[in-house]
Amino acid sequence: MKAFGYVSAKDLEHAIALLGEHGARAKILAGGTDLLVELKHAVHNPEVIVDVSRLHELKTIAVADDGLHIGALVTHSDIMNSPVIRDMFPALVAAAHSIGAMQTRNLGTLGGNLVTCVPSMDSGPALIALDASVTVASTEGQRRMPLFELFVGPRKTSLKPGDLLVDIIIPKENLGKPAAFEKFGLRKGQALALVNVGASFWIDREKSVLVAPRIALGAVAPTVMRAPKAEAFLDGCKISAEVMAEAGRIAAMEAKPISDFRASADYRRDLVAVLVKRALANAQARATAKEKELVA
Amino acid sequence: MTDVTMIVNGQVRGASVPPETTLLQLLRDNFNLTGAKLGCDVGDCGACTVIVDGQAVNSCLMLAGQAEGRQILTIEGLASREWLHPIQTAFENSGALQCGFCGPGVLLSAKALLDENLNPSTQEIRDALSGNLCRCTGYTKMIEAVQDAARLLREESRTQLTHARTEATAP
Amino acid sequence: MKRRGRGIACMWYPIGFTVDANASAATVKVNEDGTATVLTGTVETGQGSLTVLGQIAAEALGIATDDVHVVSADTDTTPMDTGAIASRTTYVTGNAIWLAAEAAKAILFETAAPMLGVKVSQLEARDRKIQVKSFPQRNVSIGEVAHRSQVVLGQPAIGSASWNPPTVAMDPETGQGKPFATYVYATQIAEVDVDDETGEVEILRIAAAHDCGTAINPMLVEGQVEGGISMGVGMALQEEMLFDANGRHINPNLTNYIMPTSLDMPEIAVDIVQGYDPTGPFGAKGVGEPTAVPTAAAILNAIHDAVGVRVTSLPATAEKVLTAIKAKRAAEVKQIPA
Amino acid sequence: MNEHSRVLERDELEIAETLRSPDVDLRLPPVLPREPYPIEPLTPDARQQTRAVGQRATRSDARLHGLGQTKYIDDLSFPGMLYARIKRAGIASARIKRIDTSAAEAMPGVMAVLTGKEIPTNSFGPTFQDQPVLADPIVRHAGDGVAAVAAVTEQIANEALAKIVVEYEPLPAVLDPVAAMREDSPKVHAPNSNIYATKVVRKGDIEKGFAESDRIFEARFSTQMIEHVSLEPHAAIADWDANGRLTIWATIGRITLARADMARTLKLPMSRIRIIGTIVGGNFGGKNEISQEPALALLSKKTGRPVKGVFTRGEEFTATTTRHPIIMDYKTGVSNKGRILARQIRLVLDGGAYCSWSATTLGKACILSPGPYKIDNVVAEAFVVYTNKTMTGAMRGFGAPQVCFAYESQMDDIAKALGIDPLEIRLLNAFDEGSSSPTGQVLHSVVIKESLRKAADRFGWEPRS
Numbered sequence A: 001m002k003a004f005g006y007v008s009a010k011d012l013e014h015a016i017a018l019l020g021e022h023g024a025r026a027k028i029l030a031g032g033t034d035l036l037v038e039l040k041h042a043v044h045n046p047e048v049i050v051d052v053s054r055l056h057e058l059k060t061i062a063v064a065d066d067g068l069h070i071g072a073l074v075t076h077s078d079i080m081n082s083p084v085i086r087d088m089f090p091a092l093v094a095a096a097h098s099i100g101a102m103q104t105r106n107l108g109t110l111g112g113n114l115v116t117c118v119p120s121m122d123s124g125p126a127l128i129a130l131d132a133s134v135t136v137a138s139t140e141g142q143r144r145m146p147l148f149e150l151f152v153g154p155r156k157t158s159l160k161p162g163d164l165l166v167d168i169i170i171p172k173e174n175l176g177k178p179a180a181f182e183k184f185g186l187r188k189g190q191a192l193a194l195v196n197v198g199a200s201f202w203i204d205r206e207k208s209v210l211v212a213p214r215i216a217l218g219a220v221a222p223t224v225m226r227a228p229k230a231e232a233f234l235d236g237c238k239i240s241a242e243v244m245a246e247a248g249r250i251a252a253m254e255a256k257p258i259s260d261f262r263a264s265a266d267y268r269r270d271l272v273a274v275l276v277k278r279a280l281a282n283a284q285a286r287a288t289a290k291e292k293e294l295v296a
Numbered sequence B: 001m002t003d004v005t006m007i008v009n010g011q012v013r014g015a016s017v018p019p020e021t022t023l024l025q026l027l028r029d030n031f032n033l034t035g036a037k038l039g040c041d042v043g044d045c046g047a048c049t050v051i052v053d054g055q056a057v058n059s060c061l062m063l064a065g066q067a068e069g070r071q072i073l074t075i076e077g078l079a080s081r082e083w084l085h086p087i088q089t090a091f092e093n094s095g096a097l098q099c100g101f102c103g104p105g106v107l108l109s110a111k112a113l114l115d116e117n118l119n120p121s122t123q124e125i126r127d128a129l130s131g132n133l134c135r136c137t138g139y140t141k142m143i144e145a146v147q148d149a150a151r152l153l154r155e156e157s158r159t160q161l162t163h164a165r166t167e168a169t170a171p
Numbered sequence C: 001m002k003r004r005g006r007g008i009a010c011m012w013y014p015i016g017f018t019v020d021a022n023a024s025a026a027t028v029k030v031n032e033d034g035t036a037t038v039l040t041g042t043v044e045t046g047q048g049s050l051t052v053l054g055q056i057a058a059e060a061l062g063i064a065t066d067d068v069h070v071v072s073a074d075t076d077t078t079p080m081d082t083g084a085i086a087s088r089t090t091y092v093t094g095n096a097i098w099l100a101a102e103a104a105k106a107i108l109f110e111t112a113a114p115m116l117g118v119k120v121s122q123l124e125a126r127d128r129k130i131q132v133k134s135f136p137q138r139n140v141s142i143g144e145v146a147h148r149s150q151v152v153l154g155q156p157a158i159g160s161a162s163w164n165p166p167t168v169a170m171d172p173e174t175g176q177g178k179p180f181a182t183y184v185y186a187t188q189i190a191e192v193d194v195d196d197e198t199g200e201v202e203i204l205r206i207a208a209a210h211d212c213g214t215a216i217n218p219m220l221v222e223g224q225v226e227g228g229i230s231m232g233v234g235m236a237l238q239e240e241m242l243f244d245a246n247g248r249h250i251n252p253n254l255t256n257y258i259m260p261t262s263l264d265m266p267e268i269a270v271d272i273v274q275g276y277d278p279t280g281p282f283g284a285k286g287v288g289e290p291t292a293v294p295t296a297a298a299i300l301n302a303i304h305d306a307v308g309v310r311v312t313s314l315p316a317t318a319e320k321v322l323t324a325i326k327a328k329r330a331a332e333v334k335q336i337p338a
Numbered sequence D: 001m002n003e004h005s006r007v008l009e010r011d012e013l014e015i016a017e018t019l020r021s022p023d024v025d026l027r028l029p030p031v032l033p034r035e036p037y038p039i040e041p042l043t044p045d046a047r048q049q050t051r052a053v054g055q056r057a058t059r060s061d062a063r064l065h066g067l068g069q070t071k072y073i074d075d076l077s078f079p080g081m082l083y084a085r086i087k088r089a090g091i092a093s094a095r096i097k098r099i100d101t102s103a104a105e106a107m108p109g110v111m112a113v114l115t116g117k118e119i120p121t122n123s124f125g126p127t128f129q130d131q132p133v134l135a136d137p138i139v140r141h142a143g144d145g146v147a148a149v150a151a152v153t154e155q156i157a158n159e160a161l162a163k164i165v166v167e168y169e170p171l172p173a174v175l176d177p178v179a180a181m182r183e184d185s186p187k188v189h190a191p192n193s194n195i196y197a198t199k200v201v202r203k204g205d206i207e208k209g210f211a212e213s214d215r216i217f218e219a220r221f222s223t224q225m226i227e228h229v230s231l232e233p234h235a236a237i238a239d240w241d242a243n244g245r246l247t248i249w250a251t252i253g254r255i256t257l258a259r260a261d262m263a264r265t266l267k268l269p270m271s272r273i274r275i276i277g278t279i280v281g282g283n284f285g286g287k288n289e290i291s292q293e294p295a296l297a298l299l300s301k302k303t304g305r306p307v308k309g310v311f312t313r314g315e316e317f318t319a320t321t322t323r324h325p326i327i328m329d330y331k332t333g334v335s336n337k338g339r340i341l342a343r344q345i346r347l348v349l350d351g352g353a354y355c356s357w358s359a360t361t362l363g364k365a366c367i368l369s370p371g372p373y374k375i376d377n378v379v380a381e382a383f384v385v386y387t388n389k390t391m392t393g394a395m396r397g398f399g400a401p402q403v404c405f406a407y408e409s410q411m412d413d414i415a416k417a418l419g420i421d422p423l424e425i426r427l428l429n430a431f432d433e434g435s436s437s438p439t440g441q442v443l444h445s446v447v448i449k450e451s452l453r454k455a456a457d458r459f460g461w462e463p464r465s
Helices: A012-025 A035-040 A076-081 A083-088 A090-097 A102-107 A110-116 A123-128 A228-234 A241-254 A265-295 B023-030 B086-093 B103-116 B122-129 B140-158 C049-061 C089-116 C142-152 C218-238 C295-307 C318-335 D062-067 D154-163 D206-212 D255-266 D293-303 D313-318 D358-368 D400-418 D422-429 D448-459
Strands: A005-008 A026-029 A048-051 A061-064 A067-071 A133-138 A141-146 A151-153 A164-171 A179-185 A193-204 A209-218 B002-008 B011-017 B049-052 B055-058 B071-073 C002-017 C024-030 C036-040 C068-072 C123-126 C129-132 C135-141 C158-163 C180-195 C201-211 C267-273 D017-019 D082-088 D094-100 D110-115 D145-151 D165-170 D195-203 D215-222 D235-240 D246-250 D273-277 D307-310 D326-334 D340-350 D377-385
Touching (some): A012 A026, A012 A048, A026 A035, A076 A090, A090 A193, A090 A265, A209 A241, A228 A241, B023 B049, B103 B122, B103 B140, C049 C089, C089 C158, C180 C295, C180 D448, C218 C267, D082 D293, D094 D145, D206 D377, D235 D293, D255 D273, D326 D400, D340 D358, D358 D400, D400 D422, D422 D448
Parallel strands (some): A005 A048, A026 A048, C036 C068
Antiparallel strands (some): A133 A164, B049 B055, C002 C180
């Protein structure tokens, strides 16, 4: 690694002050699993590293009035071990579990994973499918925006120098929304996604139709994308295996994958169709299980 | 330069290093704890695995400064003078390591697993070891060894054997 | 939908090439307490060869594995060795060590014969003793004999030897001849699930039966088989070095060069086939490389069995398998109207 | 949240020792006392048994492995030791017009720079001496080294590599082995043909065999380039002492050959070279020959200090040997009952830029390619071809896994076409004790049918109707 300065922030206020002071000359170190690799490959040559990994206030998982708040420094392992998330959002647990391996999940943070903005990130689709938003802090104060707006392009976020991602919020109305995460990689352990999919919907039990369906796709576009046509198709549809398969086919048409050495665009489209179908089926299974729980 | 102080294998150690020093470099070059290995330098192979505050991490992906004030367990701290850790005994007895280069990392991943779960399933063991690449063993005997170690540890906790153990990670 | 299949593959593999000189030399020194030190120029590369070579020396001397210390891999101090290659160490280096141990033992027998009042030819070394054949109660400890040899008689029990599988030229026109001293044989059978929507192949289990002649150390033989299978799994499904149009590597890292992790490996059941090769040390041949030979073939045959497609280029990535499945379906659709 | 994750404050800690930074020349001695570990009670019984052969004795190095005490090359350091790095060409085929090392040499902490011109005999190789230690002037694959640097830290050495300026004249490259076989293709080692070794095995009368066959099966199979991925990268330390004697600590599987190769490249008597092999952290054929060692030796000679070189993971892929991709054409004639009567095979091995162990691999692949079967009529031809890619060499199986994939795939295709169980067709054709191999060798200790039956039993193989 090229030489750089290093400063460890004591708390959020300190971190924001440091980021305000150093601006574009600084890179933020959270879990470090991506940043250190980039520093070693000289992708970035920052003058200073602002280490925010000690900000305890960003390591909490809590349900507040407006929804579930997950601190940006919550690690993937923390998500896997969180009773709240395990109960409400097994899809987020599945996404976290699919990232890297134990060692990188212990280091890597949710916020860090999102701001890498790599097309194949696993946290993104699961959260987008739940209409997550994020809080960003800077010397100018805090602001809230939809997570979707964070993603601008491959490795490019809408964050400006001096901005710090503080937390991720799943809105109140989506707490407990049946959701699922599906991923396909080139192997089972330490796999990067060739395609990943997050899906969620409510079920109107009286009419037995799908309501507010969300389908988010990863690794098939410059950033995580929604599949609006597939969502529109599903909205109000009666649940059936055929409908889910058709939604998968529609989503596959919407996906904009590229061909690279890992897979061809055609194959990625095939995977989208299959994974969307499976994610929807898993979300439905989740809904059914949850209902049984409630009845019992 | 960054001044760091941390507890390594139960001892407080300090050093003054350039900020770009990784925890792995600090351990190997400054503290002469060469058990953790450099295999890929980017967190793919797990040969550099150490336990920080009870959690297995890739020491090549941490800056030395991040380890300030933390408790580090390296392979050198797993055994004590009187006592081989059951994981070490089990790996030795079942021939679970061949060239041994991945070994320190694998053993510490196994320790992190068994600290949380004394009765892991085969799938849970495979999951815990999936961050440690091994080219020699096909992982088969490693998985057997972790199962053996879990059994040894369960027996030990059942019989309340109070060995004078100096466990570096004890809070 | 997941479809299950099984595939079998067998193989042969040579041990001890003879087309070029393939020598190993060794020295066995029996210490005056009856333990032994072995000098060999081979290198421990993880396979456990130093343990196996120590067992061979111990067996020849009638002592235990723990009584033998093996010194290796120093051109200043250890005798020449062709090296840790070609699955030759147990067979070739093992033979050299066995012969060297026999030479050292001959010195011990010279010392022991008058102690026991018999001829050298009537002696054998067993259980850390030199004893009279068929009369094991007439014995003297190897330690005592070694001490007497070295300290009293001034004849330290040191043996050196070399061994080379006889070098033979092949017919250059027809390639006819005896290119290798011996061969080992093996069979592996794989069971897989193939996801016919994604092409993903999951290997459920592999049964492997390997011949290595006498298994000097069955635990280490199993370790070799299991490790060889993991390389075969990578070859079958995952691993490939890729180049761009200018000949530069695309994936020179372990992120994008996909090799098996613990989650990618199946359950493995290893059997050692009973065998004995009179030309090897105590009947042993070798095992290192052959373990990686039939795995990919067995897996590809299992894929064929599961979904009826023959993937002819490795690795059989999920994409390749799915492409073949789709091509097969398309061909079937075409056949129906005709 | 993890209960352990309380961060201790500095004033809670009592510092036992403080160390200086590593950016000084010398390293500090080890600090942890090495306590003895009890040997006796933990030594498993098998190590104490006589008879020793057949025992599941634990490995003699197992304890040290488990304690993290096994010393691999990168764990060794010597007073005054320097760190070497090699600049890689990054271009597949080129002529070096100019190398300017002056900016690198001027850097503080850089102790020596080496180029190919300074190597006494700048070629090595176990079969043909066709590989340069550092390319001069022809670059034949992207992983070729072009210059080496020794510096007081690895970081400085890395930074120095970036300051070495190399001017290349690009040359046409050939990457496809079949294309490389054509007369008009660019020559990797001009003016020689790219086909650098061939092997033929002929037995019986192949035409007659095919004529007598009821069915003939033809197929083409191909395999990929594979890296050994030893977890320990290639590493060595060279120390050229004041007596003019060179000691090399190396992670290498063939020290006898390594010494001979070092003596040749350095034009040094063998008595002046000592190679010490440490425990190799994985070999699989990838560490069967020297690579950076002559460069390290000369850097040590230039500086009078020990020099360590450890390959990066990237260099493990680009600058070391790999497994041969092979294109395999199989034509097999069988009787309706499933007996193989004739088999014709043609193998084309992608040999990469240098021979390494390709000729050996070629031979083994060719001899083994008909499979472990009694076949009276065989023709197997094999060619290995230079291309402008990473050199291929020895790797676990020397060509056998590739041909086994081909012959066993075709075996199943034949079985399926003839309606014979895959196990049965193998038992029908497999060698017996005393069978004649494709090279006419009378085989002994043949247990292939036993292995087939044993594996089938273990697996629970039942014939399907």
